[in-house]
Amino acid sequence: MKVKSITGGIEPQPPHGDVWPYVLEVQTSTYYADDLPSLVEVFIPGYTEIRRSSETGFNLAIDRQALSLNSSLIEYATLAQRHLVEMALEQKILTFSQPPNEIQRVLTRSKGLPFDGLLSQDSLDYHWDHVVPLILFVTDYAPYSDRPRPTGHNLIFVDSTNERTFLDSLSVLGLCRFFTRN
Helix, strand or coil: CEEEEECCCCCCCCCCCCCCCEEEEECCEEEEECCHHHHHHHHCCCHHHHHHHHCCCCHHHHHHHHHHHHHHHHHHHHHHHHHHHHHHHHCCCCCCCCCCCHHHHHHHCCCCCCCCCEEECCEEECEECCCCCEEEEHHHCCCCCCCCCCEECCEEEECCCCHHHHHHHHHHCCCCEEEECC
């Protein structure tokens, strides 16, 4: 069950008399819910129906559920990365060259593609210390794949492996504020 309210307003009383275990703030709306799929539905319309289908045990429906989480997070992460690049360009922290350099290539590529390292003296370097943060998916790297997990001080890892990590990742990207009370 999910209830929508105006952010800063009075919290609606849940039907079970306790507190709502999950809270999501998106712009001027606050959503209270007993379950995570109801909150994911705020970002992926129809998600609860996809999830309900996956509970029947059909592999195709489970794949659709995972795909919905992943493709939505790719879209949001790509927009967030673009915003970080635009802010850096405006503040003149970053400049783009022609032809594009390695940093420019990495920062502007789709988040649906993993960071494949920076070319450094005929080898790939998986270290990122650039002033502009790089948004990456945890599932693109070990232990989920054979690709080494990048290191560095300015990396933002997002995760679409389940509903909770999906909402946590949207919160990290600044698209919402997600709270749990259990």
